[in-house]
Amino acid sequence: MELTPYVESLRRELTTAAEVGGEDVRALADRLLQPLDAAVRLTLLEALSTAADEISAELAPGSVDVRLRSGSAAFVVTPPPAAPPAAAPGPVDVRMPLADGDDSAMVRINLRLPGNLKAMIEDAAAAGGLSVNAWIVRAAAAGLAGEARTAVRPAAQNPGQVSQTYTGWAR
Incomplete structure (x- = not known):
């Protein structure tokens, strides 16, 4: 699961909201958006991990794990034994x-x-x-x-x- 579209969507929304405040607010938003990229990705991964934990609790003894590879999140599903x-x-x-x-x-x-x-x-x-x-x-x-x-x-x-x-x- 590629996180970039979600991060870009948030970036667009924040840029749109900053345009209402004028040039100074827009410049501040541009400076803040780059450092926020990593924080947004981490927050999305935490949300996915929490969701996987909740699904695993219902799927026990099977499980769902979230793995990060090359900036993309992947779900690994281990079904319960037959x-x-x-x-x-x-x-x-x-x-x-x-x-x-x-x-x-x-x-x-x-x-x-x-x-x-x-x-x-x-x-x-x-x-x-x-x-x-x-x-x-x-x-x-x-x-x-x-x-x-x-x-x-x-x-x-x-x-x-x-x-x-x-x-x-x-x-």
Whole structure:
């Protein structure tokens, strides 16, 4: 996407507006328009980047990026991965990985998801007759099983005690 036509359009509009003020204002506008060229291009790129971010949030897990090459902005669209072929319906046997002696310890995490991904998870959980939490636990366990992970984190130092970890921003 070539930005020059938009910059030139703004230049024409500013020149037209400056002509109303007389010769002094027109001369001042001519001196200001050249340095404003880079600022206008940067502002346009920021607007395009913000738009791409908003589109990416709706397209997740796909994305849209803005790239600058030779003074021209280009959009790079990464579509979401294709849905895997539908498997035969039925229960899936997923074994939950448990640490030694840690079969009842449960921990809580906060998870941030794009709105459309959350809706897809809710739909999948409902279709499977599961709660969202149970669906996410099974999906995580299945994903880890698919990676053949065998290492288990060490348990809390005191048996029966779950460690408390807090992360994030504070004011």
